[in-house]
Amino acid sequence: EDESEEEPKLKYERLSNGVTEILQKDAASCMTVHEKFLALGTHYGKVYLLDVQGNITQKFDVSPVKINQISLDESGEHMGVCSEDGKVQVFGLYSAEEFHETFDCPIKIVAVHPQFVRSHFKQFVTGGKKLLLYERGWMNRWKPSVLHEGEGNIRNIKWRGHLIAWANNMGVKILDMISKQRITNVPRDDISLRPDMYPCSLCWKDNLTLIIGWGNSVKICSVKERHASEMRDLPNRYVEIVFQFDTEFYVSGLAPLCDQLVILSYVKEISEKTEVECCARPRLDIVQPLPESCEEISSDALTVRGFQENECRDYHLEYSEGESLFYIISPRDVVVAKERDQDDHIDWLLEKKKYEEALMAAEISQKTIKKHKILDIGLAYINHLMEKGEYDLAARKCQKILGKNTELWEFEVYKFKEIGQLKAISRYLPRRDPVLKPLIYEMVLHEFLESDYEGFATLIKEWPGDLYNNTIIVQAVVDHLKKDPQNRTLLRTLAELYTYDQRYGRALEIYLTLRHKDVFQLIHKHNLFSSIRDKIVLLMDFDSEKAVDMLLDNEDKISIDRVVEELENRPELQHVYLHKLFKRDHHKGQRYHEKQISLYAEYDRPNLLPFLRDSTHCPLEKALEICQQRNFVEETVYLLSRMGNSRSALKMIMEELQDVDKAIEFAKEQDDGELWEDLILYSIDKPPFITGLLNNIGTHVDPILLIHRIKEGMEIPNLRDSLVKILQDYNLQILLREGCKKILVADSLSLLKKMHRTQMKGVLVDEENICESCLSPILPSDASKSFSVVVFHCRHMFHRECLPVSNMVSSVQFCNICSAKHRGPGSAVLEMKK
Numbered sequence: 001e002d003e004s005e006e007e008p009k010l011k012y013e014r015l016s017n018g019v020t021e022i023l024q025k026d027a028a029s030c031m032t033v034h035e036k037f038l039a040l041g042t043h044y045g046k047v048y049l050l051d052v053q054g055n056i057t058q059k060f061d062v063s064p065v066k067i068n069q070i071s072l073d074e075s076g077e078h079m080g081v082c083s084e085d086g087k088v089q090v091f092g093l094y095s096a097e098e099f100h101e102t103f104d105c106p107i108k109i110v111a112v113h114p115q116f117v118r119s120h121f122k123q124f125v126t127g128g129k130k131l132l133l134y135e136r137g138w139m140n141r142w143k144p145s146v147l148h149e150g151e152g153n154i155r156n157i158k159w160r161g162h163l164i165a166w167a168n169n170m171g172v173k174i175l176d177m178i179s180k181q182r183i184t185n186v187p188r189d190d191i192s193l194r195p196d197m198y199p200c201s202l203c204w205k206d207n208l209t210l211i212i213g214w215g216n217s218v219k220i221c222s223v224k225e226r227h228a229s230e231m232r233d234l235p236n237r238y239v240e241i242v243f244q245f246d247t248e249f250y251v252s253g254l255a256p257l258c259d260q261l262v263i264l265s266y267v268k269e270i271s272e273k274t275e276v277e278c279c280a281r282p283r284l285d286i287v288q289p290l291p292e293s294c295e296e297i298s299s300d301a302l303t304v305r306g307f308q309e310n311e312c313r314d315y316h317l318e319y320s321e322g323e324s325l326f327y328i329i330s331p332r333d334v335v336v337a338k339e340r341d342q343d344d345h346i347d348w349l350l351e352k353k354k355y356e357e358a359l360m361a362a363e364i365s366q367k368t369i370k371k372h373k374i375l376d377i378g379l380a381y382i383n384h385l386m387e388k389g390e391y392d393l394a395a396r397k398c399q400k401i402l403g404k405n406t407e408l409w410e411f412e413v414y415k416f417k418e419i420g421q422l423k424a425i426s427r428y429l430p431r432r433d434p435v436l437k438p439l440i441y442e443m444v445l446h447e448f449l450e451s452d453y454e455g456f457a458t459l460i461k462e463w464p465g466d467l468y469n470n471t472i473i474v475q476a477v478v479d480h481l482k483k484d485p486q487n488r489t490l491l492r493t494l495a496e497l498y499t500y501d502q503r504y505g506r507a508l509e510i511y512l513t514l515r516h517k518d519v520f521q522l523i524h525k526h527n528l529f530s531s532i533r534d535k536i537v538l539l540m541d542f543d544s545e546k547a548v549d550m551l552l553d554n555e556d557k558i559s560i561d562r563v564v565e566e567l568e569n570r571p572e573l574q575h576v577y578l579h580k581l582f583k584r585d586h587h588k589g590q591r592y593h594e595k596q597i598s599l600y601a602e603y604d605r606p607n608l609l610p611f612l613r614d615s616t617h618c619p620l621e622k623a624l625e626i627c628q629q630r631n632f633v634e635e636t637v638y639l640l641s642r643m644g645n646s647r648s649a650l651k652m653i654m655e656e657l658q659d660v661d662k663a664i665e666f667a668k669e670q671d672d673g674e675l676w677e678d679l680i681l682y683s684i685d686k687p688p689f690i691t692g693l694l695n696n697i698g699t700h701v702d703p704i705l706l707i708h709r710i711k712e713g714m715e716i717p718n719l720r721d722s723l724v725k726i727l728q729d730y731n732l733q734i735l736l737r738e739g740c741k742k743i744l745v746a747d748s749l750s751l752l753k754k755m756h757r758t759q760m761k762g763v764l765v766d767e768e769n770i771c772e773s774c775l776s777p778i779l780p781s782d783a784s785k786s787f788s789v790v791v792f793h794c795r796h797m798f799h800r801e802c803l804p805v806s807n808m809v810s811s812v813q814f815c816n817i818c819s820a821k822h823r824g825p826g827s828a829v830l831e832m833k834k
Helices: 020-023 342-350 355-364 372-387 391-401 406-418 422-426 438-451 454-460 470-483 490-502 504-514 519-526 538-541 542-555 560-566 571-584 590-603 605-614 622-631 632-644 646-657 661-672 672-681 687-696 703-709 719-760 814-818
Strands: 010-014 028-035 037-040 046-051 056-061 068-074 080-084 087-092 096-101 109-112 125-127 130-136 140-151 155-159 161-165 171-176 181-189 202-206 211-212 219-225 237-245 250-257 260-266 268-270 277-279 283-289 292-301 316-320 327-328 334-338 789-791 796-800 828-833
Touching: 010 292, 020 037, 020 056, 020 334, 028 068, 028 316, 028 334, 037 068, 046 068, 068 277, 080 109, 087 109, 087 250, 109 155, 109 237, 109 632, 125 155, 140 171, 155 202, 161 202, 161 342, 171 211, 181 219, 181 237, 202 250, 211 250, 219 250, 219 260, 250 316, 260 316, 292 789, 342 355, 342 372, 355 372, 372 406, 391 406, 391 422, 391 590, 391 661, 406 422, 406 438, 406 814, 422 438, 438 454, 438 470, 454 490, 470 490, 490 504, 490 828, 504 519, 504 538, 519 538, 519 542, 538 542, 538 560, 560 571, 571 590, 571 605, 590 605, 590 622, 622 632, 632 646, 632 661, 646 661, 646 672
Parallel strands: 068 109
Antiparallel strands: 010 334, 028 037, 037 046, 046 056, 068 080, 080 087, 087 096, 109 125, 125 130, 130 140, 155 161, 161 171, 171 181, 202 211, 211 219, 219 237, 250 260, 260 283, 268 277, 283 292, 316 327, 327 334, 789 796, 789 828
């Protein structure tokens, strides 16, 4: 037996039933295989017809001595038999047709024509010292003819189609029955081997391919047609050896297997005890032929009965075409080899504990396998993994193998429980279709609760709440919290359980205590706004940003007044809420704008000035009072200017801030001449302020007014640069004005030309036009009469007599319609007369 990890290609069984009975008293000498039955010849001259199970269906007493060969035609209706005493018989199994002949020498071989059943192919050949062809002719007489002689005994013949191959002491010949010409001679390689002890094996793979095995040499020959130009006196066919290789042992039989080759080998080995060469178990090898060698695919040693006493000539290999069945015949045993099917492949995988591959093979071939079930293989795989300690992999495989079978799921869960591995299977338990009994899930949860709080929390989060009895699990968690009341994991999990149980109030309390991020999601999801009316401060302390957004998004559920009231004792939180409310809508919280002035001043001064600018509801006097108390200069300046006291505001900028740029910016915003005058008066004795005014005043006030007031001898920083800048600004203004004038003149000229072109165009006047005054056609129906028509640029047309008499001094007329509609008068462009 092969102990390697390589899977065998064939499986073996003894042919039993009637064969067992025969070989207990007799010995097999030869066998021929037909697709319908088997024919077995024995040493005592008997021929048995057997079914494929080995049961005897018919028996023939042919001779008292050894049967050498049995030959069947393709139909299986005619049989040829030869024996050691020289007898040859060819007869019909289902007809009275029969031929008998006795020769004076042993006949080793007989072969009937493959189409013997047909009347014009009544032929067979025999092999002894001569190769004789028998043909049935006129009056049903059999006529013999010698095909070959003189090269020793003929020991093997194979007839296929129109070709006969035979082997004698010298080699192998092939005869073409159509031309009656011998087309090849393949000589024997090893002439040292006795041909009677190591006979030649012949096998036709197809009608043109012959396989020869002799000694330890194998040749594969191909019969080919000779080209017409090469004929001369040569046969029209020739033989080419396409593959040739040597084997390790002696060939006893050959058979094709697709593009591979099955070889039965006779093996000799040296006994370890006696150190004498003895017969070993025969081998059946599958090889892949190569041009000058072969690749071994598989090799099996066969334990046949009596192999110790057998010789090479005692073994034969026959095969059934189309079924991949191979029969190994020895005197005391007949073994059948067949290709392994998927069931055999799965058996081997299971034997080697390759469960994953076995499961995959079963899934792929589930329609063809008969012996195995996918579920049984899968369960065996799970058990194997558990035995190896690979619990997680075993649990993962349960999903695929157990599928929707709840009974098997529950059975496997209890097996995991027995070995203390419930945690391993917890992640893979089904949660929908199927759903197991609640007890199963509770059992797993209790396992985690006893040893792994985090794992327990994960399962509660992942598992739907309807898988288990929520009340039981809640009570178990509460009991554990009595031992460890501050455990955040258990508290968070309890809150989730309360949520599943729709006890949202309790869940909210725990979330707020834990300051858990899911508190806002819980409030939104389950509309718990009524429950948080008295918990606004807690929510703001936890996350003021999210809390304010939530409160503002749900003003209809918790009013602004209620929120402000709840935050009365926490003005910093009150400010955060009111500030965001103001950002969203300047008018919603207008009643709290006065309060917000103090809140901004206290907690958020940077946003005070923007608030004062944007709010239209805050009392300015109150705001001014607060800003003056806190000495907020910028805010006070803004409020003074907004209340109309610009001079006081400017004075504060100059005196408090002493920022000439800001003062100038303020004066520009107010655009008040008196304010500029105050600014100049205040700055006239301050050289830095004069510099700032000179640099910025040019576009609003005539710089000369400032320059005339500067005292002689006053030293002003950067005066030259300031004067240069004033001149540059003046030059820039002049250039801008000139540029604008050029653009204006160019645009006017372009438009004038466009108007002139438009007015110079002709106007179409036809019968469809009417007089805008009398509404009759503008052109008279009688073209011979004289007429006078006036057409304006606005395309309105009048008869000359229909136009009112102009009382204007100018002779230019205007369209009455356009003048009445104030669309601008259109002057007449065309006067038509005839």
